[in-house]
Amino acid sequence: MKLLEERIVKDGQVRPGNILKVDAFLNHQLDVDLLDEIGKEFYRIYKNDGINKILTIEASGIAIACMTARYFNVPVVFAKKAQSKNLDGDLLTSTVHSFTYGKDYNITLAKKFLGPEDKVLILDDFLAVGKAMHGLLDVCKQAGATVGGIGIAIEKGFQPGGASLRADGYKLTSLAIVDSMGDDGSIQFRPQDEN
Amino acid sequence: MKLLEERIVKDGQVRPGNILKVDAFLNHQLDVDLLDEIGKEFYRIYKNDGINKILTIEASGIAIACMTARYFNVPVVFAKKAQSKNLDGDLLTSTVHSFTYGKDYNITLAKKFLGPEDKVLILDDFLAVGKAMHGLLDVCKQAGATVGGIGIAIEKGFQPGGASLRADGYKLTSLAIVDSMGDDGSIQFRPQDEN
Numbered sequence: 001m002k003l004l005e006e007r008i009v010k011d012g013q014v015r016p017g018n019i020l021k022v023d024a025f026l027n028h029q030l031d032v033d034l035l036d037e038i039g040k041e042f043y044r045i046y047k048n049d050g051i052n053k054i055l056t057i058e059a060s061g062i063a064i065a066c067m068t069a070r071y072f073n074v075p076v077v078f079a080k081k082a083q084s085k086n087l088d089g090d091l092l093t094s095t096v097h098s099f100t101y102g103k104d105y106n107i108t109l110a111k112k113f114l115g116p117e118d119k120v121l122i123l124d125d126f127l128a129v130g131k132a133m134h135g136l137l138d139v140c141k142q143a144g145a146t147v148g149g150i151g152i153a154i155e156k157g158f159q160p161g162g163a164s165l166r167a168d169g170y171k172l173t174s175l176a177i178v179d180s181m182g183d184d185g186s187i188q189f190r191p192q193d194e195n
Numbered sequence: 196m197k198l199l200e201e202r203i204v205k206d207g208q209v210r211p212g213n214i215l216k217v218d219a220f221l222n223h224q225l226d227v228d229l230l231d232e233i234g235k236e237f238y239r240i241y242k243n244d245g246i247n248k249i250l251t252i253e254a255s256g257i258a259i260a261c262m263t264a265r266y267f268n269v270p271v272v273f274a275k276k277a278q279s280k281n282l283d284g285d286l287l288t289s290t291v292h293s294f295t296y297g298k299d300y301n302i303t304l305a306k307k308f309l310g311p312e313d314k315v316l317i318l319d320d321f322l323a324v325g326k327a328m329h330g331l332l333d334v335c336k337q338a339g340a341t342v343g344g345i346g347i348a349i350e351k352g353f354q355p356g357g358a359s360l361r362a363d364g365y366k367l368t369s370l371a372i373v374d375s376m377g378d379d380g381s382i383q384f385r386p387q388d389e390n
Contacts, residue, residue, distance in 0.1 A: 028273065028275070029270050029271070029272045029308045030260075030264070030271040030272070031270055032261055032264040032268075032270065035261065036265065058253060059273070060257075062225075062255075062258050063257050063261045065225075066225060066257075067261060069227040073228070075226055076224070076225040076258070077223065077225070078223065078254070080223070110218060113218075
């Protein structure tokens, strides 16, 4: 998606350790016009896939999920990263390893909001190693829900998450795939058809 | 806002300890049509107040903030509840006491996203004691930003947060104010003009 790639070049910041900061528009400050275009693009790609629910994980994924759900006219459900006192009833849980923080955490979803009748579009802002995504897929499997597609704003193409999910046969779309970042702050995107 | 009150009656659940669960549509599963109507209503109320930024706090606030920001055509910035490794540069921080969890936590916002040029609409899903809201107001004060208004989906009118903020002179709008909840699951709303 050219619009997103251009925005990453304009306002993203490359930091040592292959860190790409997009906090100016995607995961701290939010450009709602851009999110709306992202939602429109996910709808264009998945509109014929029978999606009846959008699944994401707090916090940044919620913004993309809501703006996309407007186009699909379906509910969003977001997994929580910490056990909340206000979650009760039967819960779906999965353990996720965070490389950023070097520890495991649990993601949690109330069982009543995901079931065998659901065909889910899973959305998130970033895909790198893919541990959080595998937690969401595990939750879908426990619920008996079908995964209709996976939509990512920015994939780090030099990390294994995307390749692994494609090899597993998921319909994965990353609107921008960063293949490498230079010490000079340059960013190389993987060429993609937008058809 | 009648639509929200009706939805609370229909899908909200009263639990012992004055807990009101609205996870079916507001803070776990999200009804995006309802959020859109909430956003439209906040725009109706604050559209002439010179708002140029919407401030909220992760996680549920992000959904309301994004849907409202579409109407204002302004960016959202959300405070983070945990120190993130991906936050750097100068930070605004404030300590918030959580009654739900019985402990303090820090909220954090990158200084570059809030400043004296900003007139802010602060949005959140719930207002009860108001500790998180006071953290957001503290962050605005540190940034030199002006608070143009505060918008809440559901206020627990029997807790002191709302009265205190109104006494302080803030233009606070809570779309539904729950004045009491009965052991039988009944909910009494405070009558409000919608003008």
